[in-house]
Amino acid sequence: MLPGLSDEQVRALRRVGRAWGRVSAPPEVWHRALPVEPDLGAFPARAEAGSAWFGRLVPLSPLRTRAAGGRRTVEPAGPAAVGTSGTGASRRVRRLLLGAPLASSAFVTERMRKLVALPVLSADALSSVAYGPEAMLAVLVLAGAAGLAYSFPVAAVIVFLMLAVGVSYRQTIRAYPHGGGSYIVAGDNLGPTAGLVAAAGLMTDYVLTVAVSIASGIAAITSALPGLTPWTVPLGVLVIVALLAGNLRGIRQAGALFAAPTYAFVIAMFALIGAGLVDAAGTGFQPVAPPVLPVTEAVGLLLITRAFSSGATAMTGIEAISNAVPAFRPVEWRNARTTLSWMVGLLIAMFAGIVGLIHLTGVVPRSQETVLSQLARLSFGGGWMYVYIQAATAAVLLLAANTAYNDFPRVLSLLARDDYAPKTFLRLGDRLAYSRSIVLLSLAAALVFIAFEGRTDALIPLYAVGVFLAFTLSQSGMVVHWWRRRDPHWRKSLVFNATGAVLSGLVLLTAGVSKFTSGAWVALIAVLLFLLVTTRIRSHYTAARAYLRLRPHAVELPARTGAGPLAPEIPAAGPPGRPGPASDRETEELPEEIHHLSVVAVATLDLAAMRTLAYAASLGQPVLTVHISTTEDEQRRFRAYWSLWGDHLPLQTVLSPYRAVVAPLVQYIETLHRLNPGLTLTVILPEIVTRQRRYQPLHSRTAGRLRRALRHLPKIVITTVPFHLP
Known part of the structure; x- marks a missing residue:
């Protein structure tokens, strides 16, 4: 799922990273400002699934989350319904005919x-x-x-x-x-x-x-x-x-x-x-x-x-x-x-x-x-x-x-x-x-x-x-x-x-x-x-991939966040935990009562992803980047590319061993919200927009699926950063 970068793109990635370094706060500032513990554990491995004749469903949750003091605890599974669409009668009919969504499970072939x-x-x-x-x-x-x-x-x-x-x-x-x-x-x-x-x-x-x-x-x-x-x-x-x-x-x-x-x-x-x-x-x-x-x-x-x-x-x-x-x-x-x-x-x-x-x-x-x-x-x-x-x-x-x-x-x-x-x-x-x-x-x-x-x-x-x-x-x-x-x-x-x-x-x-x-x-x-x-x-x-290829002079950079009297300050944060009110009720009425965390979901490092990262960093709020990897090799490669870029923003990679991508992302966001109910999570994703409408279905609609899956939770905002293809 993660395309490899050519030598030319690797060089471009390094140059883009150096340009980020000149306008962005140092990486340690972004990491220190993070109000959460991003490592929420791992999904169960294939070996942990029970046996069956020909196939089986295994839960992707619970995540073995990290509690205070560094010890691991098991959190209850969330009720997400990944991909569920429709409301009212249509949803009831869908449930009757097709059954309840298996949001947190994956199929393993025997x-x-x-x-x-x-x-x-x-x-x-x-x-x-x-x-x-x-x-x-x-x-x-x-x-x-x-x-x-x-x-x-x-x-x-x-x-x-x-x-x-x-x-x-x-x-x-x-x-x-x-x-x-x-x-x-x-x-x-x-x-x-x-x-x-x-x-x-x-x-x-x-x-x-x-x-x-x-x-x-x-x-x-x-x-x-x-x-x-x-x-x-x-x-x-x-x-x-x-x-x-x-x-x-x-x-x-x-x-x-x-x-x-x-x-x-x-x-x-x-x-x-x-x-x-x-x-x-x-x-x-x-x-x-x-x-x-x-x-x-x-x-x-x-x-x-x-x-x-x-x-x-x-x-x-x-x-x-x-x-x-x-x-x-x-x-x-x-x-x-x-x-x-x-x-x-x-x-x-x-x-x-x-x-x-x-x-x-x-x-x-x-x-x-x-x-x-x-x-x-x-x-x-x-x-x-x-x-x-x-x-x-x-x-x-x-x-x-x-x-x-x-x-x-x-x-x-x-x-x-x-x-x-x-x-x-x-x-x-x-x-x-x-x-x-x-x-x-x-x-x-x-x-x-x-x-x-x-x-x-x-x-x-x-x-x-x-x-x-x-x-x-x-x-x-x-x-x-x-x-x-x-x-x-x-x-x-x-x-x-x-x-x-x-x-x-x-x-x-x-x-x-x-x-x-x-x-x-x-x-x-x-x-x-x-x-x-x-x-x-x-x-x-092919044309879309060529246009999305990294080119140093085409990458948008965030506003200067680490120097200058007009630079917005990244909010300081105490130790990872639950900032803000302990209740997850939506009672904030004043801007200063809202505590932000921008969660940027990135699949690959291209121009659309770079623009999304720049947009998130320019807001001056804590940023956490999340990548769902379907294999350990993909996880290692993405982390290597991230290091080449300069590790400017905090990154958390989540290994999903069952080829699923959206369901693990939903589970991660749900768990993050459950452990930090006082935070308002703004999930930011890149969105490809085509000039000819007939090609639009060829590109991901992850944002819509996330909205449907997470709409039952308070204080979660889904937004997209459009990137227009010529």
Whole structure:
């Protein structure tokens, strides 16, 4: 979060510090005038959190505050509601739907063992056998029985592709043991533009994962309950709303909760395949002839390639494990590779088994009932086992949709980190979830679902483009990676990744050409728009950063505070404690009754921050600068920069080990107020103001969040110092 300073900026920082020294009181004067003890302790470390299955919430408070005499005491947690907006009825409705804000907590990801990681990370991939084989057959059936005869060869090529891509991602895990999604791999090895294109494919994939999974899940329900078919679109939108509300509440399912639907689905599929094979054995494995079908297209290369690209959507979600390597227990990369192998093995077995059953039973796709439902009716009738298979299918598909709610915000936060998306997507919301990313995903998925009337066959053509665009760039990036690194066994790894890249590229080309008029053009347009928007955002951030760079002659300096008869005197202060009245009631009516402390919140040392510091110092009141650091390295670097500047004002750095920034700042200010109720705290922040209003959302709105979080406390004033970009 803290940008590094170049050699030129370090020299500028020293020159600015010397200029400050000529006009400002000596640092010891500012430190002596401070009416508070700034060191309020530390937030709990990760090791102090209790254990859980997959995730946990840990309190960021209480701060271990320093009491009189230097001993540490524990202060009670404050009631801050970070980010809470709205008043009256709207706030009550928000609390009812989303729950009370978790202002003082942070989420810690747990390490997973393989049996938990498999269902958690494989739900998307394994659930795709519910619609992948049917999508392939839906194209082949257009050529009648002659087209269905190609189901085995096409399925065999898809199985080979699954194996090749799975082996390729095993190499990715070895090369990127800290997680290597398509955006990271392509960006590192093929350049920023390739990384952006891969991210565009991923974002499209996640939106369509929600739409397709929900469409398939609703289809499983309506197959068992045909009377609900006219309500397909309202039911799908209702599920999206439920997923939106659940994820905005910050729900983090435990491993057991994730495991149940996925393992239930795997058991259901193997039970279905086993029962079907037993039935087929009674007839000597003689396939049942399919019904007479109208022929609307001739068998040709275009038809075969369309069927291949549709069926290949059964591979969606294969890369999920390579993204989440750090979430495994040690040895992380080895456990991740083992889990990936299990997933690919299960995926191939279920896909091949379902295709084999379809061939043996003569089942063909029907608009009113899914292929899986037909197979289950043939094997189990309409009994409890049929209900179990349909329920397990619907559950795992809806769970697969929820998986996108974890991955989409993660990729968007990486883009925001790299200046390709608004910085607001980096921050957690009231319930410690990426609220804005979740809302954006839900709106996009709902629009796609409604536009295509919740039909899986209509959504599949859009799906393949994004999936295999990310696959192709990721595997191509790995080829470049091995060529550059030339580690032991690099040739074998390069061959595996090159095979995956070529096959994925062929599927991408096939899907783009054969399904262009069927809807693939929508995905291509979405990718181009994504590139246009992200590059514009990056250009703005680059220009803003260049303008905010430290330049000695552009830095504002405070009025002379340490010399001259007209210089304002910094108020003297006694020992740190509670100046002023002991009560925190707002009873001051005369200026001399108000005891000030200016708290300047600074994220980095740039022109906007320097102007804010100059403004605070020019007021002639005690000043305390606060910086929230998310890592110990950032904390050390900021203190080093502060020393280079000259340490002119008192500085307190607060280490927040959970990536949260605003919540720890609120807690620090609350604790400072609680220990010094007689002080009026004026919290001063820099504010970036853009000339073009459309770029304003790209910059922080921390002041508004602080106002909402601290408005319940007396004697706290929030003010901003605007810095206008040209």
